Amino acid sequence: MVLRSLTKTLTLVTLWSIALLILSPLLIVLWRSLESGFDSYQEAWLRGNFLLAFANSTIVALGVTFLQLVTSALAGYALARFKFTGKRAIALLILTTLVIPLQILVIPIFLVLKWGHLLDSYAALILPTAANGFSILLMKQHFATIPIELEQAASLDGANRWQVLTNIILPLSRPALVTVFLFTFIGEWNDLFKPLVFSTSPKLVTVQLALASFQEQFTNRWSLLMAAVVIATVPIIFIFLLGQRQLIQGISNTGLKN
Numbered sequence: 001m002v003l004r005s006l007t008k009t010l011t012l013v014t015l016w017s018i019a020l021l022i023l024s025p026l027l028i029v030l031w032r033s034l035e036s037g038f039d040s041y042q043e044a045w046l047r048g049n050f051l052l053a054f055a056n057s058t059i060v061a062l063g064v065t066f067l068q069l070v071t072s073a074l075a076g077y078a079l080a081r082f083k084f085t086g087k088r089a090i091a092l093l094i095l096t097t098l099v100i101p102l103q104i105l106v107i108p109i110f111l112v113l114k115w116g117h118l119l120d121s122y123a124a125l126i127l128p129t130a131a132n133g134f135s136i137l138l139m140k141q142h143f144a145t146i147p148i149e150l151e152q153a154a155s156l157d158g159a160n161r162w163q164v165l166t167n168i169i170l171p172l173s174r175p176a177l178v179t180v181f182l183f184t185f186i187g188e189w190n191d192l193f194k195p196l197v198f199s200t201s202p203k204l205v206t207v208q209l210a211l212a213s214f215q216e217q218f219t220n221r222w223s224l225l226m227a228a229v230v231i232a233t234v235p236i237i238f239i240f241l242l243g244q245r246q247l248i249q250g251i252s253n254t255g256l257k258n
Contacts, residue, residue, distance in 0.1 A: 026233075033226035040227040044214070048228055052203070053210035054235070060125045060195075060206060061188040067130035068184045069177060075131075076139025077165055081151070091140075097133035106197055113198060124198040125206075129188070135180045142176035143169060178246035186236045207232045 033040055044050070079091055102109075109128050118124045146169060154164050170177070192208040205213075211232050218224050240247075
């Protein structure tokens with residue numbers, strides 16, 4: 001009994017120590033941002049033009065997230081349930097995209113956007129990442145954990161494939177969908193590469209682009225810089241905290257198959 005209590009105490013101490021170590025950079029940023037009080041936040045918000053940046057980042061992140069949810073659900077369901085020639089080859093091709101960074105494809109993507117007259121537009125920031133191999137494979141693996149008997153019973157009642165997907169499969173896939181949403185939204189919110197390459201319009205500045213520009217202007221004012229970092233970070237922390245339970249459930253269920 002004593003050994004068990006000691007083991008539990010040591011485990012809690014270790015976990016709290018690791019948590020404190022991980023959170024220490026955030027605590028330092030928060031502490032430095034408050035050195036001049038909350039005036040630093042007001043000044044950073046106004047000088048960084050974060051209102052426009054927040055609006056643009058929200059539009060881009062939600063646009064990419066919506067398209068990825070649609071493409072991932074449809075492609076994942078097809079790979080998990082349909083039988084067709086070349087299925088394994090397509091799955092392998094999607095898997096290989098995980099090792100190809102966007103930076104390698106920047107020139108052909110830029111040319112396509114230029115030929116389509118899409119540069120300096122929201123489309124240029126949304127379409128290049130409208131589909132993602134990781135999200136497709138994650139949804140595929142999750143769909144494979146859902147008993148096929150549910151679909152067979154719905155088919156016997158007269159439901160077609162689309163009705164089965166929208167009325168049965170997707171409602172049961174909420175954890176996986178939330179996982180895709182969080183990964184995609186946070187990734188797009190933190191993305192600096194696409195706004196830097198595919199847009200030169202000051203009207204399309206995103207949070208990360210505004211933060212990079214802000215850093216160049218106020219290099220030596222640490223309280224102001226840290227306040228800007230906190231402003232840019234708070235929304236994604238809030239969104240993550242809202243969906244963390246679904247995220248954990250979605251990741252834990254994805255690897256299981258009946």
